[in-house]
Amino acid sequence: MLELKNLNKAFGDNVAVSALTFSLQKGEVLGFLGQNGAGKSTTMRMISGVLEPDSGDAVLNGHSIVSERREAQSQIGYLPEGAPLYRDMTPLAFLRFIADTHGLNRSGRNDAVDRVIADARIADVANQSIGSLSKGYRRRVGLAAALVNDPPILLLDEPTDGLDPIQKRAVRALVARMAPTKAIVISTHTLEEVPAMCSRVLVINNGMMVADDTPQALENRKPGGLEEVFISLANSHEAGAK
Amino acid sequence: MDWTGTMASIKAAWRREISAYFATPLAYVFIAIFLLVLGIFTWDLSRFFDTGAADLGPFFYWHPWLFMMFMPALAMRLWAEETNSGTAELLLSLPVNLPGLVIGKLLAAWSVAAFALILTFPWWITVNILGPADNAAIALTYFVSLIMAGAYLAIGAAVSALTRSAVLAFVIGVLIAFILTAAGWPLVSGAVADWLGPSAGDAVAQFSFLTHFETAQRGVLELRGLFFFLGFTTLCIALNTLFVAQRRAGAQ
Ligand SMILES: Nc1ncnc2c1ncn2[C@@H]1O[C@H](COP(=O)(O)OP(=O)(O)O)[C@@H](O)[C@H]1O
Ligand SMILES: [Mg+2]
Numbered sequence: 001m002l003e004l005k006n007l008n009k010a011f012g013d014n015v016a017v018s019a020l021t022f023s024l025q026k027g028e029v030l031g032f033l034g035q036n037g038a039g040k041s042t043t044m045r046m047i048s049g050v051l052e053p054d055s056g057d058a059v060l061n062g063h064s065i066v067s068e069r070r071e072a073q074s075q076i077g078y079l080p081e082g083a084p085l086y087r088d089m090t091p092l093a094f095l096r097f098i099a100d101t102h103g104l105n106r107s108g109r110n111d112a113v114d115r116v117i118a119d120a121r122i123a124d125v126a127n128q129s130i131g132s133l134s135k136g137y138r139r140r141v142g143l144a145a146a147l148v149n150d151p152p153i154l155l156l157d158e159p160t161d162g163l164d165p166i167q168k169r170a171v172r173a174l175v176a177r178m179a180p181t182k183a184i185v186i187s188t189h190t191l192e193e194v195p196a197m198c199s200r201v202l203v204i205n206n207g208m209m210v211a212d213d214t215p216q217a218l219e220n221r222k223p224g225g226l227e228e229v230f231i232s233l234a235n236s237h238e239a240g241a242k
Numbered sequence: 243m244d245w246t247g248t249m250a251s252i253k254a255a256w257r258r259e260i261s262a263y264f265a266t267p268l269a270y271v272f273i274a275i276f277l278l279v280l281g282i283f284t285w286d287l288s289r290f291f292d293t294g295a296a297d298l299g300p301f302f303y304w305h306p307w308l309f310m311m312f313m314p315a316l317a318m319r320l321w322a323e324e325t326n327s328g329t330a331e332l333l334l335s336l337p338v339n340l341p342g343l344v345i346g347k348l349l350a351a352w353s354v355a356a357f358a359l360i361l362t363f364p365w366w367i368t369v370n371i372l373g374p375a376d377n378a379a380i381a382l383t384y385f386v387s388l389i390m391a392g393a394y395l396a397i398g399a400a401v402s403a404l405t406r407s408a409v410l411a412f413v414i415g416v417l418i419a420f421i422l423t424a425a426g427w428p429l430v431s432g433a434v435a436d437w438l439g440p441s442a443g444d445a446v447a448q449f450s451f452l453t454h455f456e457t458a459q460r461g462v463l464e465l466r467g468l469f470f471f472l473g474f475t476t477l478c479i480a481l482n483t484l485f486v487a488q489r490r491a492g493a494q
Contacts, residue, residue, distance in 0.1 A: 011492060048335040052490045070247070073337035080335070084328030086258070088265045100254030101336040103247065129265075145332070 001183040007056035016042040018207040024183045031198030032187040039207035040187040048078040077146030081157040087131030091141045102149045120144035136167030154184040248342040255346025273358045309394045310423045314415030317398025318408040320347045325406040344482045355391040379461025386458035393471045396478030403485035426450025
């Protein structure tokens with residue numbers, strides 16, 4: 001479904017992502033873990049075609065993001081970090097715009113918009129301006145936008161960051177509803193998210209993969225649980241880099 | 243060339259921008275101030291009624307000078323706002339055609355400009371009341387004015403793709419527009435002619451919006467002028483596309 005092949009990206013001398021390779025199947029929810037600055041967003045931006053890799057490729061449902069960018073982009077729904085939205089639009093107008101960019105015709109567009117409004121549970125705010133919505137609703141509007149084309153692959157960059165516990169739960173519930181039919185990547189630096197949502201965990205540090213395991217196996221690596229494992233993975237690599 | 247994809251992107255971007263213009267007071271304020279300033283300049287500075295002629299010359303005279311200020315204002319947020327709010331990232335992740343987006347946004351601004359021009363119709367009626375007017379010539383001048391507005395907008399849109407600040411985009415846009423306008427001003431082209439010789443003065447004037455609009459003002463449709471504006475607009479669209487595509491390389 002999603003295959004990363006030796007993906008690399010540097011900003012000047014700063015290597016953001018280094019030789020990242022993994023593949024993900026339908027039904028998997030991958031927790032993409034790393035400290036701030038580890039390279040999570042850069043990886044997601046390369047997979048979504050926002051940023052060109054220096055080398056390597058990402059293959060999305062058979063389409064290369066490098067050589068068939070637009071076909072590949074049709075295979076994903078992407079929620080950028082912070083869920084940027086057009087604040088002056090209503091969710092309804094915004095989702096129609098997204099549907100337009102996917103080249104849907106009028107009836108396809110209306111069906112898709114109705115479907116994601118129901119999926120993301122935003123029907124009661126669909127006609128208010130996005131700028132006036134709470135953070136939790138805005139995040140759900142962003143998620144709805146990522147689902148408009150019913151993509152087989154979902155990329156969610158810190159989807160619960162900055163939300164209160166109830167809003168977080170709503171986002172998690174949405175991910176759980178989508179999980180069986182899609183391959184999902186969720187980046188986060190909050191460890192509590194992982195057992196709640198993910199079937200697999202990939203940890204990166206300084207742009208390099210340092211672990212790829214199930215949450216359970218990772219947790220059992222150390223007596224202190226996931227947090228201890230995470231801290232030691234981050235530190236061990238830093239020590240190795242020096 | 244992928245026509246359906248391009249058309250879909252143009253349409254999506256056009257719809258989105260038109261709704262943005264009219265969702266905020268921006269378009270209304272823009273149109274109101276434009277009509278007011280154009281009215282004051284035509285009426286007062288050009289003493290429209292003193293000449294007594296049934297002629298829109300004094301009205302069209304101000305178009306390049308006002309467009310120079312107003313069109314960059316209309317175009318300034320087209321791309322800068324996307325960068326500033328982070329929606330550019332969303333936009334670049336969608337399976338869109340980039341030139342299509344650039345054209346769609348420009349067409350939206352152009353539509354607002356066209357709407358503003360349409361609302362100047364009382365001037366046209368007034369000259370017909372004053373006496374027999376050459377309506378064919380007036381229609382032609384209106385047409386070239388609209389084409390010229392597109393060229394000014396294209397400058398503003400391209401500049402807006404280079405910064406996250408709409409205000410900065412406006413200032414730089416006006417500066418470039420001013421240079422391209424004033425180059426045909428006798429004061430400037432004359433000075434260049436004195437300094438570097440008459441052919442240099444002519445050459446500078448040939449790149450000026452003013453020069454090409456003046457022919458149209460005389461009621462003459464000069465293809466060279468039309469091609470100048472359309473060619474210039476195309477060039478700006480290409481640059482605009484390039485500026486946006488450049489972001490994929492990662493320099494923000
Ligand atoms: N557009 C950019 N220009 C320069 N450096 C960048 C850019 N984006 C990210 N970086 C750098 O790349 C590294 C990884 O950043 P990022 O992918 O945002 O990390 P994360 O999402 O894991 O917090 C950081 O060192 C960051 O400073
Ligand atoms: Mg990040």
